[in-house]
Amino acid sequence: MRLEKTPIVKCEVLPGRTERRLSYSKHPPRGALRVIDFVLQLVIAGLTVGSAYALVALGYHVILRATRAINFSQGEFVVLGGLIAYTFVHVLHASPWLGLLGATAAGFALGWIYERIVLRPAARxxxxxxxxxxxxCVFILLYGHALIWGSLPQPLPPFTGAQGQALHPGGVAIQEQSLWVFALLAFALFVLWLLFERTTFGKAIRAAAVNPIGAQLVGIDVNAARAASVGIAIALAAFGGTLLGPITLVGGTxxxxIAIKGFVGAVVGGLDSPLGCALGGLAVxxxxxxLAGWLPxxxxxxxxxxxxxxxxxxxxQGLLGRRGAVRD
Structure with missing residues (x-):
């Protein structure tokens, strides 16, 4: 079997960003097979980072459904969630899985508080x-976490295996952490569907969002339902920040x-459709x-x-959205 020399791939952290950019050091690959492998590698990287955009887009959907407003600080909660997980892992010496659970739970609590002290008074x-x-709140959170954790991105260990450990089907490398990202995004989508469509709690949240007065008449605490919705949205953001931490680092600016690209994904997919938001985030x-593989x-x-x-x-209205669905 003859071994072919492949182009050298370098990994760099771009200024002002917390994502690693894969690029060929001298020129794009030559030959049809190498081009296909190169494109597949970019698609896998896109699906990985797109999973974070998908979770942010889902957060927009949940908050919009509950409060009829867009939360533009959603991206900072992604960063904050990753930093909370970093604290669990590096300060409390917990496993990455406990860091994920802790960051998600902390995200829900922060979302509840955020709705009570920011969104609810502003809504009046x-x-x-x-x-x-x-x-x-974008600037409060940005400078707040910079004061606590510093302005430089921090590493998170992968959930399983060694840092950067990957599978190599054909000429494509798939990090083990990317597989966890895909699996846990699907799990989050399933849990959201189960919560809002199959539980009394979820149906109460939906009723409070669609008809607050009617919900109050049947005994639903509308304010608590809205706070829970925002808590779920921020928990999704923290969940996404922790998932991507081992790949893209956590913290920084x-x-x-992330918030803008998650919003683009939500608009492209359909703000009123959770599946559309997820697919839109992945597409973005x-x-x-x-584009990053071929353009500056x-x-x-x-x-x-x-x-x-x-x-x-x-x-x-987006690809999967309904016309006029997000209007009052």
Whole structure:
């Protein structure tokens, strides 16, 4: 069997970002098979980071359903969740799995508090006040976690195996952590569906969102239902930040970019459709990585944001959304 020399792949952390960018050190691969392997590698990387965008998009969906508002600080809660998991692992010497559970539980508690002290008071002054409040919280959270954990990204160990350990089907490398990301994203989707469609608690949350007055008349605590919804959304963000931590590092200033790209995914897929939000987030991740494999990274974000503009013009309800579904 003849061994062929393959192009050298380098891994770099981009300035101001907490994601590692894979690129060929000299030139893109030559030959049909190498190009296919290269594209497949980019797709896998896109699905991995797109899983975080999908969880952020799902958070937008849950909060929008409950409060009729967009939470633009969702991305900072992704970063904060990863840093909480980092504290569990490196300070309390817990396993990454306990870090994941702890960060998710802390995310739910933070979301409950966030709804009580930020969203609920702001909602009394209208939707614009809520949007401004969530934007203000972006900077509070950004500088807050920088003061506590520092401004440099921090590493998280993988859930299983050694750092960077990967499977190699064909000419493609798939990190073990990426497999956990895919599996746990599917698990989160299933749990959300089960919660909102098959439990009394979930149906109470839905009723409080659709008809608050009617829900109160049948004994549902509307404020508690809204707080629980926001808690679930922030828990999803913390969950996603911990999942990606072993691959992209945690901390830094990537929260705003994650929030925007998660929002793009939600709009493309359909803000009123949980499946659409998840698929939209995955699609944005794949598109981003495919572009990053062939274009300078400075050109990637403008193309992704152009996708948002195009989606709003062509199909504002999203691919799986219903026209007028998010209107009051």
């Amino acid at each position: 002054n209208g939707d614009i006040a809520v949007i401004i409040a969530t934007i203000g 990537a929260g705003t970019a 991740g794949v598109i981003e990585k495919l 990274y400075q050109a990637v974000d403008p193309v992704v944001y152009t996708l948002l503009l195009f989606a709003l013009i062509v199909r504002p």
